[in-house]
Amino acid sequence: MTxxxxxxIREKEKLKHQQMxxxxxxxxxxxxxxxxxxxxxxxxxxxxxxxFLEWVKANxxxxxxxxxxxxxxxxxxxxxxxxxLNLVVDTYKPKEDGLPF
Numbered sequence: 001m002t003x004x005x006x007x008x009i010r011e012k013e014k015l016k017h018q019q020m021x022x023x024x025x026x027x028x029x030x031x032x033x034x035x036x037x038x039x040x041x042x043x044x045x046x047x048x049x050x051x052f053l054e055w056v057k058a059n060x061x062x063x064x065x066x067x068x069x070x071x072x073x074x075x076x077x078x079x080x081x082x083x084x085l086n087l088v089v090d091t092y093k094p095k096e097d098g099l100p101f
Contacts, residue, residue: 023062023089025074027052032084043085062089
């Protein structure tokens with residue numbers, strides 16, 4: 001398999017992943033910056049620990065492991081209307097086919 005073929009396959013997998021239904025974690029909310037906020041403020045995130053922890057316990061399939069610790073991978077994606085961000089669970093799992101990426 002050539003390098004360009006491998007890249008094309010990976011891009012196809014990414015697109016397929018993006019088209020899957022997004023999973024939104026409960027207890028975490030993103031908001032755009034307020035009108036009078038300085039330009040370096042891109043928004044705010046509000047976390048409700050109880051709600052988030054209940055959601056984590058109810059969705060153990062979203063947990064991954066890194067260096068022996070459990071974690072949840074999240075992505076900040078631009079909203080379809082272009083007005084802000086959404087926080088979604090990163091459910092992408094690369095195929096274990098020997099490719100380096």
